Amino acid sequence: MIERITFDFQNEIEQLKEFFGFDYVAIALVQSPERRFELKWTFVTGNRSERYRRIKLQSGKGVAGLVFKTGKPMYVGDAESELMGPDHFNYPIVIAEGLKSFGAIPLYKYNRVKGVLLVGYRKKSGLTPLQFEEFKQQIGPRFGPFYNKEMVTDESDE
Known part of the structure; x- marks a missing residue:
């Protein structure tokens, strides 16, 4: 008999929010290839509304789409100065939730x-580069069935 272990993403993100004092934590997961690898915010805590449910992103669009496409973390210390302008509507989760500083990891x-983990604050400069690095270290090399490639070391490198 194979024992199936399920991971409680909702509980985990709520714990992350509490531990770090984030205003908002969310996970976007990739939908099936038939949907052209569409990303949807699936698990959320600290949300102001249910608008996140309607956000669907393609690779390269929005926070989740950019992190998905590049496979690299994204840090924004001041969303108003770094993202706002003619293309600020390309970041619907930032607008919908009023995020002023945030970070996202693949x-x-x-x-x-396969997914993107987003953490953020609704105050300017709430998330500093040092705090974002600490967050990435604290979540460790594994997050449920997922891992952060930056955290995984290749044994041949040692």
């Missing part, structure tokens, strides 16, 4: 980005 599974 979540890998089988060497492919």
Whole structure:
């Protein structure tokens, strides 16, 4: 008999929010290839409204789409000065939730980005580069069935 272990993403993001004092924590997961690898915010805590449910992103669009496409973390210390302008509507989660500073990391599974973990504050400069690095270290090399490639070391490098 194979024992199936399920990971409670909602509980985990609520704990992250509490531990770090974030205003908002969310996970966007990649939908099926038939949907052209569309990303949807699936698990959320600290949300102001249910608008996140209607946000669907393609690779390269929005916070989740950019992190998904590049496979690299994204840090924005001041969303008003760094993102706002003619293309600020390309970041619907930032607008919908009023995020002023945030960071997002890719979540890998089988060497492919399968999700994005977003953390943020509704106050300017709430998330500093040092805090974002500390967050990435604290969540460790594994987040449920996912991992952050930056955290995984290749044994041949040692």
